[in-house]
Amino acid sequence: MDMIFEVRNVSKRFPGVQALDSVNFVLKKGTIHALVGENGAGKTTFVNIISGIIRPDKGDIYLKGKKVRVNTPAQARMLGISLVPQILNLCQDMTVAENIYMGQEQKFMHKGLIDWKSINISANRLLKDELGVDIDVTKKVMGLTVAEQQFVEIAKALSFESSVLILDEPTATLTEPEKERLFKVLRKLVDKEKAIIYISHRLDEVFEIADIYMVLRNGRVVGTGSVSDITKEKLVTMIVGETVKTLSRKSLVQKPNKKCVLEMRNVSFDGVRDLSFCLREGEILGIAGLIGSGKSVVAHLLFGINTPDTGQIKIMGEPVVLSSPNNAMRLGIGFVPADRLHQAMFLHRSVLENITIANLKRFKRFGLIKVGKEKEKAHEVSQRLEIKMSSIREDVMYLSGGNQQKVSIARWISRTPRIIILEEPTQGIDVKAKAQVREIMLSLQEQGISVIAISSDVDEIISVCDRVIVMFDGRITSILEGGEVIKDLVSRAELGRYKNVV
Secondary structure, three states: OOEEEEEEEEEEEEOOEEEEEEEEEEEEOOOEEEEEOOOOOOHHHHHHHHOOOOOOOEEEEEEOOEEEOOOOHHHHHHHOEEEEOOOOOOOOOOEHHHHHOOOOHHHHEEOOEEOHHHHHHHHHHHHHHHHOOOOOOOOEHHHOOHHHHHHHHHHHHHOOOOOEEEEEOOOOOOOHHHHHHHHHHHHHHHHOOOEEEEEOOOHHHHHHHOOEEEEEEOOEEEEEEEHHHOOHHHHHHHHHOOOOOOOOHHHHOOOOOOOEEEEEEEEEEOOEEEEEEEEEOOOEEEEEOOOOOOHHHHHHHHOOOOOOOEEEEEEOOEEEOOOOHHHHHHOOEEEEOOOHHHHHOOOOOEHHHHHHHHHHHHHEEOOEEOHHHHHHHHHHHHHHOOOOOOOOOOEHHHOOHHHHHHHHHHHHHOOOOOEEEEEOOOOOOOHHHHHHHHHHHHHHHHOOOEEEEEOOOHHHHHHHOOEEEEEEOOEEEEEEEHHHOOHHHHHHHHOOOOOOOO
């Protein structure tokens, strides 16, 4: 296998932090090279440098043995280096073909006019011949699934005749079948001798799809080699610099009280139908399901973002109307949404403000906030959750993803809720932070708080949940408990192949 891309002694420093320190990296054609590390390890900086978003302070980049300058993303694409970002960069109101060849229309000019027929034919050929997927290129992107949009992004990269593809957390929002479809596409690209840099926090995927791994920690390469020569446990230790405690569901999760703190009875709203379940006191209840199954709608109904068309919700046996988030909060419900950056926090505000914002009334006296009490509470909760920060005055935008998630949870803990709903609680955070968030969930359970964990990660669901509700096509089709909470049953139920609820 020939070397196609190389980075030599690349370093980058930002104010107060050495983001990358003399990083060396070799990529061979026809391979998938996994780049792993904790949040803040330097992965994003590395990717931004090789894709032309930022420039290194020192070091060199070589493509096919020749030294190159990668000063802009456009220059990177012209060199054959393309980034497929985690947050897809497509125009929803434009067609698939228009997105693939955006900015390259001059290739299809004929007598001063754009030949749209040729663009459609070329886009169709890229998707079918190169990727092996069948997508209507005349369809607007807004009508595609997330997985299909990802294939469009990959086709867009290939339209520049890219030899190096960088995929950033490509499966973060994909279902298991969509992930398998993506992996099939990646293997097809590897067979065509494309080289892929694959960034992921999901280590199971690294062992499933990658040939080579490289671990970054604190801006330095701490390990690289063949995936077949390392175990998952050793890789985790290399990533975090210590052994991470794994959770054993049977030994750690306490048996919840049978008392029902929240109940849904025959609730229907916008695509979900006849939802009925009980949340027990001190229980961690998982809600699983594929994208579009309706699991996110449940969270919105319970937090008052939406109001049911029919049915009833009870808290502590009493019927309630959850007409707004404020109403839900007064009834003791907290909610951490999946979109951490846009919906769960105020990025340009401090850790202190983000923790206490939902609880300010408790710190007011005669209309004024008692700053001392507010700081005391923020310190107490942040220490309990082991939030890493320079001070509680630090803006949350500068924290790692795992610590941002802890701040989101801390906001509700400061209110001492009866129920807390966590939507995709470990999405986009590193392996160590995932373990810490799971431990927080178990700690909440020990305090008698009932937790609803809505997740696309089946391994996460089965590791901490006492019971698991599985949704399919807007309905609850399975409620699993005890020995039924296993990966095979949850996965089959998500696909509609197992049901125990009529």
